Amino acid sequence: MEFISTYGKEIVSLLVPFITWFLNVGIKPRAKLIWTNPHAFIFLVQEPLRDVEGNILRPMQRVETASIKVINIGRDTANKIELIFNWQPQHINSWPVRSYEQKIDQDGRCTLIFDNLSPREEIGIEIMSINIDLPALLLVRSAECTAKNVALSWFQFVPLWRINLARGLILIGFSTTIYWVISLIQFLVLKTPH
The missing domain is CATH 2.60.40 (Immunoglobulin-like)
Known part of the structure; x- marks a missing residue:
């Protein structure tokens, strides 16, 4: 923990280019x-x-x-x-x-x-x-x-409202996880050793 609190800013500065690359290239629309x-x-x-x-x-x-x-x-x-x-x-x-x-x-x-x-x-x-x-x-x-x-498999029909409910819950969970990660990084970076 002391390592992260000491070098937190440097770690975040190293992660920013990778996050930028992922947002520019990693999620670019492609044909598949x-x-x-x-x-x-x-x-x-x-x-x-x-x-x-x-x-x-x-x-x-x-x-x-x-x-x-x-x-x-x-x-x-x-x-x-x-x-x-x-x-x-x-x-x-x-x-x-x-x-x-x-x-x-x-x-x-x-x-x-x-x-x-x-x-x-x-x-x-x-x-x-x-x-x-x-x-x-x-x-x-x-x-x-x-x-x-790919192999084709049959599955039971799922109503659209259930699919949308699952998508909403996944979005809420993903957003909450990102918030916790950002809060943890912020806590570790701003906490300076004495």
Whole structure:
């Protein structure tokens, strides 16, 4: 305690640049992308697969579907979002309906490019294939960041008033903690040894 009371002003003067840096850089709005695969399913369709002459190649067909969600959880717009698949999906649908560009690389990789994604906005991509495997999603990235793959979990709906009450209590607790820390630092700095 004597060390803090003796060198309190110097300690505070060293902390001020770090606090300033944190306020300028640490909490700066940024784009942050996550992606998840909420569901995938294989349908076995009881319809025979026939060739051109009408001969049965397979007694039933297989339809594979998968859903992909890309969400900007950051506080800034993400630009040039790219979804890179191992190969071109047979059928693609996006929701909400948005225009996108599709590119096929020399090695057959398929890239879907969306212009931008605002904060808290999401894109849903549905892919489907008939009698072939679905391509794997290799990478989701934007000009600002690379998306993180997260697991999707379901949770019970919570009313908005409860969420706002919890936010208010957290704000009061955080404010009280800051007040106590400032009061403690003030007490330690102003208390001078004899």
